[in-house]
Amino acid sequence: MIKKIYLIGNPNVGKSVIFSRLTGVQVISSNYPGTTVEISKGYLQLDAGKVEVVDLPGTYSMESTSSAEEVAVSLLKEHPKNEIAVINILDSTNLERNLLLTLGLIEEGYPVIVCLNMCDEAGHRGVTIDIKKLESILHVPVVSTCAVTGIGVKSMIERIRETVPVSRGRLNREERWKEIGNIVEQVQRLEHRHHSLREMLEDASIQPFTGLIMACGVIYVSFKFVRFIGEAIINKVTDPVFFNLYQPLLEKMTFYWQEKGFWFHLLIGDLINGKIDFKQSLGVLTTAPYIEFGMVLPYVISFYFILSLLEDIGYLPRLAILLDNILHRLGLHGYAIIPVLLGFGCNVPGILSTRVLESKRERFIASTIISIGVPCVPLQAMIFGLLGAFGGYYVGGVYLVLFCLIIILGVILNRAMPGYSPEFLLEIPSYRFPPLLMLGRKLFFRVKGFLIEAVPIVLIGVLFINILLYFKLFDIITNIFAPLIKGVFGLPKEAIVALVIGFLRKDVAVGMLMPLSLSAKQLFIAATLLAISFPCVATFIVLWKELGLKDLIKSALIMITVSVIMGGLLNFVILR
Amino acid sequence: MGGGEIIIAIKRGCVYNLFMKKMSLAQIKANSKGKITEILGGANLQSKLMNMGVRSGKEFTKLSHIGLEGPVVIKVGRSILALGHSIASKIIVEPE
Numbered sequence: 311m312i313k314k315i316y317l318i319g320n321p322n323v324g325k326s327v328i329f330s331r332l333t334g335v336q337v338i339s340s341n342y343p344g345t346t347v348e349i350s351k352g353y354l355q356l357d358a359g360k361v362e363v364v365d366l367p368g369t370y371s372m373e374s375t376s377s378a379e380e381v382a383v384s385l386l387k388e389h390p391k392n393e394i395a396v397i398n399i400l401d402s403t404n405l406e407r408n409l410l411l412t413l414g415l416i417e418e419g420y421p422v423i424v425c426l427n428m429c430d431e432a433g434h435r436g437v438t439i440d441i442k443k444l445e446s447i448l449h450v451p452v453v454s455t456c457a458v459t460g461i462g463v464k465s466m467i468e469r470i471r472e473t474v475p476v477s478r479g480r481l482n483r484e485e486r487w488k489e490i491g492n493i494v495e496q497v498q499r500l501e502h503r504h505h506s507l508r509e510m511l512e513d514a515s516i517q518p519f520t521g522l523i524m525a526c527g528v529i530y531v532s533f534k535f536v537r538f539i540g541e542a543i544i545n546k547v548t549d550p551v552f553f554n555l556y557q558p559l560l561e562k563m564t565f566y567w568q569e570k571g572f573w574f575h576l577l578i579g580d581l582i583n584g585k586i587d588f589k590q591s592l593g594v595l596t597t598a599p600y601i602e603f604g605m606v607l608p609y610v611i612s613f614y615f616i617l618s619l620l621e622d623i624g625y626l627p628r629l630a631i632l633l634d635n636i637l638h639r640l641g642l643h644g645y646a647i648i649p650v651l652l653g654f655g656c657n658v659p660g661i662l663s664t665r666v667l668e669s670k671r672e673r674f675i676a677s678t679i680i681s682i683g684v685p686c687v688p689l690q691a692m693i694f695g696l697l698g699a700f701g702g703y704y705v706g707g708v709y710l711v712l713f714c715l716i717i718i719l720g721v722i723l724n725r726a727m728p729g730y731s732p733e734f735l736l737e738i739p740s741y742r743f744p745p746l747l748m749l750g751r752k753l754f755f756r757v758k759g760f761l762i763e764a765v766p767i768v769l770i771g772v773l774f775i776n777i778l779l780y781f782k783l784f785d786i787i788t789n790i791f792a793p794l795i796k797g798v799f800g801l802p803k804e805a806i807v808a809l810v811i812g813f814l815r816k817d818v819a820v821g822m823l824m825p826l827s828l829s830a831k832q833l834f835i836a837a838t839l840l841a842i843s844f845p846c847v848a849t850f851i852v853l854w855k856e857l858g859l860k861d862l863i864k865s866a867l868i869m870i871t872v873s874v875i876m877g878g879l880l881n882f883v884i885l886r
Numbered sequence: 887m888g889g890g891e892i893i894i895a896i897k898r899g900c901v902y903n904l905f906m907k908k909m910s911l912a913q914i915k916a917n918s919k920g921k922i923t924e925i926l927g928g929a930n931l932q933s934k935l936m937n938m939g940v941r942s943g944k945e946f947t948k949l950s951h952i953g954l955e956g957p958v959v960i961k962v963g964r965s966i967l968a969l970g971h972s973i974a975s976k977i978i979v980e981p982e
Contacts, residue, residue: 370934370937370938371933371937373933373937375930375933375934375937376934403964404963404964404965405964406939406963406964407937407938407939407963407964407965410937483936487941512966513949513950516949516950516959516968517950518950518951518952518953518956521950521952627968630968631950631952631956631957631959631968632952634952634956634957634968634970635952635953635954635955635956635957638970643970644957644968733969733970733971733972733973734957734968734969734970734973735934735935735938735967735968735969735970735973736967736968737938737965737966737967737968738959738966738967738968740966
């Protein structure tokens with residue numbers, strides 16, 4: 311009786327896609343190793359009952375050489391071997407290396423079913439595998455699947471019950487590799503294929519010179535596309551809805567609203583020249599939805615679309631190679647670019663994915679850098695919306711300051727913290743063109759995640775702010791911090807409200823700056839300060855969970871110091 | 887002169903014999919082929935590399951080397967691997 315099913319395999323062989331196919335639970339998969347940082351669980355209908363399915367992190371062998379591998383192997387040992395089934399997923403295009411884990415699993419007596427995934431890819435590359443023969447050599451069921459299209463998954467499910475432990479003599483390392491060599495020779499046939507355009511592109515993207523040109527091109531085009539798609543959504547969809555549909559509706563409502571008291575202030579906010587101004591009214595029904603849906607959401611959609619595309623094509627590990635040099639100086643290695651890029655969407659998944667980094671030191675540096683120097687999409691969208699009006703010059707300035715800050719901070723942390731920078735060791739996947747359906751699902755999944763996380767906090771946040779403003783409770787904080795805000799940062803003292811709100815949500819905080827009618831330079835300072843000061847509360851909680859209290863306090867102290875210094879410095883340099 | 891060369895070689899993390907044909911993966915030219923003869927370094931690194939298909943006796947192609955002590959990209963078997971510079975200098979190879 312099977313009580314639990316485990317999915318195990320080398321990194322980046324498509325375990326998460328198979329997992330989604332088996333359980334219907336949507337997990338994010340990407341074309342780079344180490345996407346699965348959290349263990350996902352789901353259920354599969356097998357025979358009469360439901361069986362739990364567990365997606366284990368990628369592992370190369372049964373001898374654990376990294377923390378992710380340790381987790382995978384220890385989870386396998388949780389249940390008696392006769393109560394589980396192990397689905398070992400292999401990359402058909404790389405049989406030799408993948409078989410090491412398979413032999414290890416069979417030798418240890420696990421009931422295994424071998425799943426040769428990416429069969430379509432193997433076909434393209436001229437690799438044919440004799441499944442019947444492999445089955446007779448290994449004495450375990452072998453199936454061929456293509457998880458992305460779903461081919462073979464059904465017959466795999468049917469054969470899960472056939473898994474039984476088989477006895478197989480234990481081999482030492484050398485014997486095992488020899489055995490693998492023998493097996494591969496018997497079952498695999500290779501056809502020589504000429505270099506395709508794809509292989510030429512794969513090669514060009516890792517060469518020092520052409521790679522750098524390609525990287526610049528990819529980053530530039532991605533950036534342009536994110537703006538283009540975002541603006542298109544705003545101009546064609548959200549703005550017309552807000553201004554032609556929603557505003558007349560609200561105005562009709564306010565027309566009949568005789569007494570403009572507490573509730574009016576809460577829901578609609580202030581009228582600007584007798585009219586509702588979505589950017590300045592600051593009501594729960596006016597500014598709150600406009601910030602989230604009219605200014606931020608379009609860019610969240612466009613950013614995640616482009617990021618998901620780059621992820622699934624498999625470009626990011628190549629970018630990691632090119633950036634390894636720079637990141638090494640910051641105490642990280644090239645692979646840290648993945649958490650950083652995810653952090654540009656939202657700092658929360660960015661910091662969660664620092665788990666792909668090996669040491670605690672690296673995770674601390676990466677998390678601190680992300681929370682200080684990497685602005686999330688909501689914040690960026692608002693900065694573009696506000697500061698963009700004064701010219702791209704200022705927006706570029708914010709990015710430049712943040713970039714310099716990341717570099718300086720990284721170099722200092724690397725020097726100051728004990729320990730050393732670990733070395734880069736990464737398998738580079740080949741380019742794959744992602745099926746649009748999968749891309750769409752991933753995008754939907756991420757945008758949904760954003761909405762669930764952001765909308766309640768924004769609505770409650772604006773409500774809360776309005777209550778405080780109505781009863782003039784902010785005045786106390788304003789007056790206490792006035793010397794710092796006015797004297798050091800050169801901002802009007804009311805800007806403290808925005809900085810405090812920044813702890814709740816960054817996009818609302820920038821929204822709070824809108825009615826203050828700041829000059830371009832003041833806005834520049836305020837926006838930069840919001841980016842580098844304390845991260846929002848969601849990020850803060852994740853930092854706490856990932857780093858522990860002691861390191862969180864250390865990180866927070868760095869953040870406060872850096873923002874005070876930077877605010878003062880910017881004020882001194884550009885305002886005076 | 888000879889002494890100087892050896893000191894340079896030691897500094898780069900390759901104590902290996904300069905006068906023989908053996909050199910490290912970090913030293914061999916990009917776009918050349920060879921055979922891995924030995925892996926220096928700790929047991930953990932050795933087994934990690936071995937699990938990824940890098941072991942002595944294996945033939946490889948060095949695809950690229952990013953300058954200024956950047957990573958080395960090789961093709962071993964059917965996989966493409968990127969190795970940090972100091973790992974690459976611990977892999978002793980014999981050029982073809």
